[in-house]
Amino acid sequence: MLKQQRVAYILAELEHLYPETPVPLDHKDPYTLLVAVLLSAQCTDERVNKITPLLWQLADNCFDMAKQSVDAIQAIIRPCGLSPQKAKAIKGLSEILVNEYQGEVPQSLAQLEALPGVGHKTASVVVAQAFGEPAFPVDTHIHRLAQRWGLTNGKSVAQTERDLKRLFPRESWNKLHLQIIFYGREYCTARGCDGTVCPICTTCYPNRKKPKVTRKA
Structure with a gap:
């Protein structure tokens, strides 16, 4: 898959899996x-x-x-x-x-x-x-998945954020960062997937034989 093909596939797959994205942290304001x-x-x-x-x-x-x-x-x-x-x-x-x-x-x-x-x-x-302003919060989990999916070469969280903002439509950012978190917790955990196990990893890189070594933020 070319990078733009991976981007389109990831957007569609995450929207299919997680059409609703409630904020995981309970709050009222x-x-x-x-x-x-x-x-x-x-x-x-x-x-x-x-x-x-x-x-x-x-x-x-x-x-x-x-x-x-x-x-x-x-x-x-x-x-x-x-x-x-x-x-x-x-x-x-x-x-x-x-x-x-x-x-x-x-x-x-x-x-x-x-x-x-x-x-x-x-x-x-x-x-x-809280305010609905487009942003793409990147934690260590999103940083790891973005590397596994070939969306960034992952030298830092800041770089990963810039790369993801460049690749994905601005209007998708707020929902997408939660969708990636949800997917990482369910399918592509730090220990449960090494870049060769979960559905997105194997679809994006069907010929990947070795574990994807990810750079820590």
């Missing part, structure tokens, strides 16, 4: 999504979804969260890992939202990335899923 995505760093969505209801009992908006101590936040989010840094970031970004944004989550990538604990991927998820 941009603020709770922002916090949930921050917590998901090096933590499963399933675990985050078990912890956030407890956190929302403490505070489910930036005004109330800004009043909490870092220790109180950390005590709840400890199972998510990296809790000292995450607790400090949650309190810090909540204070900034109160003091600088009248309690509203900003809609620009640059403003989001300036918040404590918010990197480019987290900001991209928020603008895409």
